[in-house]
Amino acid sequence: MSAAIVGARETEMVGVIPDKSAIELHAEAARAALADAGLTKDDIDGVLCAGQSPVAVAEYLGITPTYIDGTSVGGCSFMIHVRHAAAAIAAGLCTTALVTHGESGRSRVGMGGFGQSPQMLGSQFESPYGVAGPPTRFTLPFLRHMHEYGTTHEQLASVAVATRRWAETNPRAMMREPITVDDVLNSRIIAYPFHLLECCLVTDGGGALVVVSAERAKDFPKKPVYVLGTGESSEHSMISQMHDFTESRAFKVSGASAFAEAGIERSDIDHAMFYDAFAHTPMFALEALGFVGKGESGPFFEEMRTAPGGDFPLNTNGGGLSYTHTGMYGMFAIQESVRQLRGEAANQLPGVRTSIAHGVGGMFHAAGTLILTNDERA
Amino acid sequence: MPKRPLPQPTPETQEFWDGARRHELRLQRCNACGRAYFFPRPFCPRCASDDVGWFTASGKARLYSYVISHRPAPGFKDDVPYVIAVVELEEGPRMMTNIVGVEPKPENLPIDLPLQVTWERQSDEITLPLFEPSGGAP
Numbered sequence: 281m282s283a284a285i286v287g288a289r290e291t292e293m294v295g296v297i298p299d300k301s302a303i304e305l306h307a308e309a310a311r312a313a314l315a316d317a318g319l320t321k322d323d324i325d326g327v328l329c330a331g332q333s334p335v336a337v338a339e340y341l342g343i344t345p346t347y348i349d350g351t352s353v354g355g356c357s358f359m360i361h362v363r364h365a366a367a368a369i370a371a372g373l374c375t376t377a378l379v380t381h382g383e384s385g386r387s388r389v390g391m392g393g394f395g396q397s398p399q400m401l402g403s404q405f406e407s408p409y410g411v412a413g414p415p416t417r418f419t420l421p422f423l424r425h426m427h428e429y430g431t432t433h434e435q436l437a438s439v440a441v442a443t444r445r446w447a448e449t450n451p452r453a454m455m456r457e458p459i460t461v462d463d464v465l466n467s468r469i470i471a472y473p474f475h476l477l478e479c480c481l482v483t484d485g486g487g488a489l490v491v492v493s494a495e496r497a498k499d500f501p502k503k504p505v506y507v508l509g510t511g512e513s514s515e516h517s518m519i520s521q522m523h524d525f526t527e528s529r530a531f532k533v534s535g536a537s538a539f540a541e542a543g544i545e546r547s548d549i550d551h552a553m554f555y556d557a558f559a560h561t562p563m564f565a566l567e568a569l570g571f572v573g574k575g576e577s578g579p580f581f582e583e584m585r586t587a588p589g590g591d592f593p594l595n596t597n598g599g600g601l602s603y604t605h606t607g608m609y610g611m612f613a614i615q616e617s618v619r620q621l622r623g624e625a626a627n628q629l630p631g632v633r634t635s636i637a638h639g640v641g642g643m644f645h646a647a648g649t650l651i652l653t654n655d656e657r658a
Numbered sequence: 659m660p661k662r663p664l665p666q667p668t669p670e671t672q673e674f675w676d677g678a679r680r681h682e683l684r685l686q687r688c689n690a691c692g693r694a695y696f697f698p699r700p701f702c703p704r705c706a707s708d709d710v711g712w713f714t715a716s717g718k719a720r721l722y723s724y725v726i727s728h729r730p731a732p733g734f735k736d737d738v739p740y741v742i743a744v745v746e747l748e749e750g751p752r753m754m755t756n757i758v759g760v761e762p763k764p765e766n767l768p769i770d771l772p773l774q775v776t777w778e779r780q781s782d783e784i785t786l787p788l789f790e791p792s793g794g795a796p
């Protein structure tokens with residue numbers, strides 16, 4: 281392993297923040313992460329972010345970087361940024377990289393528009409059919425999974441129930457009321473077969489990370505979190521062109537790359553964060569990353585193995601379904617992995633040595649995977 | 659005032675939309691590897707050959723997957739709920755569409771339901787390929 285995360289913080293508030301713009305949320309998180317690492321902005325020579333341009337974020341913070349990366353492929357961008365930061369540091373392009381996220385997803389302060397040219401491929405071949413955003417596109421593959429593998433409505437709902445149980449004991453989570461499978465199935469239908477409680481929240485917030493070489497990792501105040509394995513991939517820009525609606529090719533490629541680089545087995549993972557934009561997303565991750573066989577994720581969730589007390593603690597912050605979801609949630613998945621590995625999490629698990637943070641970009645468009653550890657001998 | 663957000667063809671997609679106006683589902687096929695493909699491009703996405711040509715598809719398809727949207731998207735306020743589907747054409751490629759001619763209920767829409775293209779004129783330039791059950795067994 282070559283890199284380590286030595287600073288990691290979220291904005292002070294996550295949820296509803298109408299008095300801050302998107303770029304200010306980047307900056308607030310960045311300044312908190314710098315303080316966490318005991319650094320100032322003048323120590324930063326690499327700037328990576330999505331949503332906003334890294335040029336704008338560097339300018340806003342007063343940084344003149346030697347390395348910039350504006351990879352913006354949706355919610356997994358930040359997993360990919362950590363991967364690129366590690367590579368850039370190893371190549372000598374920068375020494376101290378800042379990865380930032382800020383999004384006013386709910387309050388829409390200082391956000392770009394949703395507008396897209398009617399000549400874009402998605403505008404020609406998907407928009408005419410009434411796909412108004414992620415709830416009607418991201419969800420399209422799932423009935424095929426149900427058909428091929430007998431996955432049930434109750435199993436899909438179980439994902440939301442298990443995730444809520446973690447949120448119940450996280451004071452920062454937006455949705456903390458206990459829910460049952462019946463509650464989920466009785467909530468309003470958004471896009472059949474998906475109900476309201478199977479769709480992520482829409483919130484404001486931000487987060488930031490500081491990445492340095494592994495050799496320097498112990499020079500900082502917090503317990504280092506080492507980058508053990510990384511992966512990224514992409515598949516399609518239109519969900520209708522996904523090769524197989526029962527599995528994500530991008531997830532498989534990204535996950536396989538991360539495990540190959542880490543040189544560990546699935547059974548070595550102590551804690552997992554799988555981006556949960558909709559309740560089926562972690563099901564697809566569980567299968568594509570090889571933790572269960574194809575089509576086996578439904579019973580796994582139904583048995584509550586991912587909930588508190590289960591043998592596969594997943595999305596322990598409460599996830600995008602119940603904790604927060606700004607739009608590009610991947611940063612918050614990484615933040616929870618770091619907290620668990622530092623021993624700082626609200627729902628702290630005992631003895632966490634390895635954590636996996638797997639993100640999706642767009643509607644299964646792209647993927648990014650990080651395998652992290654607090655064990656310097658790994 | 660068109661009721662849906664309508665596409666603006668680009669040079670590579672113009673033939674598809676010209677065909678749609680004539681009620682012809684125009685696809686491309688690679689002469690090197692024999693595969694039909696969609697969306698339009700002047701080369702084969704599978705084998706990269708640029709020996710490709712247009713042909714008119716049968717219009718037969720099966721229901722690959724779908725959602726029943728309860729969100730009134732722009733142009734769909736009077737149509738909620740409506741079916742957004744991905745269909746697999748007889749020739750192999752898949753495309754997004756709406757399923758019409760059937761009440762939007764899951765029991766009416768089994769996966770793999772046989773479908774047939776039907777055309778809905780939106781403007782002088784744009785006619786959309788929609789699909790309806792063809793009446794056969796799934």
Ligand SMILES: [Zn+2]
Pocket residue numbers: 688689690691692693702703704705706707
């Ligand atoms: Zn070919």
